[in-house]
Amino acid sequence: xxxxxxxxxxxxxxxxxxxxxxxxxxxxxxxxxxxxxxxxxxxxxxxxxxxxxxxxxxxxxxxxxxxxxxxxxxxxxxxxxxxxxxxxxxxxxxxxxxxxxxxxxxxxxxxxxxxxxxxxxxxxxxxxxxxxxxxxxxxxxxxxxxxxxxxxxxxxxxxx
Numbered sequence: 001x002x003x004x005x006x007x008x009x010x011x012x013x014x015x016x017x018x019x020x021x022x023x024x025x026x027x028x029x030x031x032x033x034x035x036x037x038x039x040x041x042x043x044x045x046x047x048x049x050x051x052x053x054x055x056x057x058x059x060x061x062x063x064x065x066x067x068x069x070x071x072x073x074x075x076x077x078x079x080x081x082x083x084x085x086x087x088x089x090x091x092x093x094x095x096x097x098x099x100x101x102x103x104x105x106x107x108x109x110x111x112x113x114x115x116x117x118x119x120x121x122x123x124x125x126x127x128x129x130x131x132x133x134x135x136x137x138x139x140x141x142x143x144x145x146x147x148x149x150x151x152x153x154x155x156x157x158x159x160x
Contacts, residue, residue: 052101088143091135
């Protein structure tokens with residue numbers, strides 16, 4: 001693969017991370033404060049929402065880092081290696097972790113959506129869960145295909 005294509009993808013990975021960082025800095029605290037204002041009788045509501053959203057950002061950035069490393073392996077002609085398989089496996093686990101964290105936070109988002117008209121918080125959470133699971137399944141399929149390709153390559157190398 002040409003260097004320009006991977007460079008474009010590396011830039012895309014960075015550009016994906018910047019808006020999420022901006023959301024974590026500017027929007028997540030406002031959502032936490034909003035949750036605290038909706039339920040002043042539940043003292044830890046703000047903290048729980050903040051913990052859930054910031055905790056989900058950690059595996060997101062880990063997955064972006066793994067994607068960046070995969071692109072570096074492609075640049076070094078190491079795409080068909082165990083390092084790539086391990087990177088895809090890490091991306092899969094990060095996506096599953098994001099889904100699990102948002103799934104655990106859904107009761108909090110349900111409580112917030114009960115008091116907001118229209119309840120736009122619930123569909124956003126469900127979209128994040130669904131998208132993360134699609135990424136996990138896709139990474140699993142790629143991981144298995146890459147593992148099979150590595151096995152075939154190693155068999156061919158042994159026969160020659």
